[in-house]
Amino acid sequence: MADICVGIDLGGTFIKFVATSRDGAASEIFELPTPLDGGPTGLAAQMVSGAQKLVDQATASGDNVIGVGIGSPGPLDLKNGIVLAMPNIAGMVNVPLRDMISEPLGLPAVLENDANAAAYGEYVSGAGKGSDDLVVLTLGTGVGGGIIIGGELVYGAHQIGAELGHMILVPDGAQCGCGQHGCFEQYCSAKFMAQRTMDRIAADEPQTALSDIIASKGSIDARDINEARAAGDAFAAEAWDQTARYLAQGCISLTRIFDPDKIVLTGGMAKAGADLVEPVRKHFADLHWNLTEMKTEVAIATLGSDAGSIGAAGVAWRKFGS
Ligand SMILES: [Zn+2]
Numbered sequence: 322m323a324d325i326c327v328g329i330d331l332g333g334t335f336i337k338f339v340a341t342s343r344d345g346a347a348s349e350i351f352e353l354p355t356p357l358d359g360g361p362t363g364l365a366a367q368m369v370s371g372a373q374k375l376v377d378q379a380t381a382s383g384d385n386v387i388g389v390g391i392g393s394p395g396p397l398d399l400k401n402g403i404v405l406a407m408p409n410i411a412g413m414v415n416v417p418l419r420d421m422i423s424e425p426l427g428l429p430a431v432l433e434n435d436a437n438a439a440a441y442g443e444y445v446s447g448a449g450k451g452s453d454d455l456v457v458l459t460l461g462t463g464v465g466g467g468i469i470i471g472g473e474l475v476y477g478a479h480q481i482g483a484e485l486g487h488m489i490l491v492p493d494g495a496q497c498g499c500g501q502h503g504c505f506e507q508y509c510s511a512k513f514m515a516q517r518t519m520d521r522i523a524a525d526e527p528q529t530a531l532s533d534i535i536a537s538k539g540s541i542d543a544r545d546i547n548e549a550r551a552a553g554d555a556f557a558a559e560a561w562d563q564t565a566r567y568l569a570q571g572c573i574s575l576t577r578i579f580d581p582d583k584i585v586l587t588g589g590m591a592k593a594g595a596d597l598v599e600p601v602r603k604h605f606a607d608l609h610w611n612l613t614e615m616k617t618e619v620a621i622a623t624l625g626s627d628a629g630s631i632g633a634a635g636v637a638w639r640k641f642g643s
Contacts, residue, residue: 328341338371402431431641437632437636490508514543529556565604566604570604585621598619
């Protein structure tokens with residue numbers, strides 16, 4: 322008989338479910354579609370039904386479920402387990418999601434924001450395992466992240482810290498949807514890297530194979546830029562390297578503030594693996610100050626999109642496992 326925690330990762334399209342043991346070993350992850358038209362009740366029912374399946378499996382094997390962790394998009398009231406807003410599901414305003422999961426399952430539950438849950442997943446089972454001081458940067462449509470210091474997630478005084486995508490990287494730079502100018506994510510997310518590159522192609526009409534891709538399918542993405550770079554396209558190589566340098570600049574600022582053991586890159590753009598991390602490491606080393614030797618490592622995440630559910634279970638272990 323073993324103790325397990327259940328992790329639920331609520332995404333815009335799918336909800337992922339996993340059971341983990343105390344050492345972070347994870348069961349096979351399964352997913353159910355996110356019901357977008359059933360309101361809060363329909364959403365909670367789907368989450369409970371997936372979690373109940375894992376609870377039933379545990380019971381059948383003689384295992385004991387000690388708690389449930391829920392990773393959710395926000396904004397959230399973490400202390401009270403409440404989803405304050407969730408734009409893509411009607412009626413998701415001030416919804417006590419934690420208790421709507423906890424009560425029918427008869428198990429204690431904890432709510433965590435999805436970016437923190439993914440960071441915590443890399444900490445307990447992924448590229449950050451063994452590093453108690455860790456920064457995880459998610460490079461997707463936007464840039465998100467999580468900070469773990471001394472083995473604990475960092476929230477800040479008002480629980481809105483660790484919004485790494487909205488650090489100001491370029492003073493008075495590109496306008497961000499958040500209202501600021503020059504946010505990190507305007508320079509380092511997959512979406513904005515592609516947008517910036519398309520803007521430059523439209524303005525300067527450089528010699529690049531990317532122009533042909535834009536002509537045929539209307540747009541390019543980060544993968545197109547990397548593929549053109551790998552095929553020897555000089556403009557694409559420069560665009561890719563510029564993004565790597567922006568990323569390294571952000572990583573240097575994070576290193577100055579937090580002195581992490583590792584900075585782990587995840588999200589869609591991190592799928593480029595060595596193509597991304599090697600130029601980031603090079604710029605990161607070049608930008609490092611001359612006061613101490615570089616000890617922080619920049620690494621690619623190992624869990625991919627499974628980090629959120631494994632991390633949600635990890636947060637439950639943290640809260641209920643002692
Ligand atoms: Zn911003």
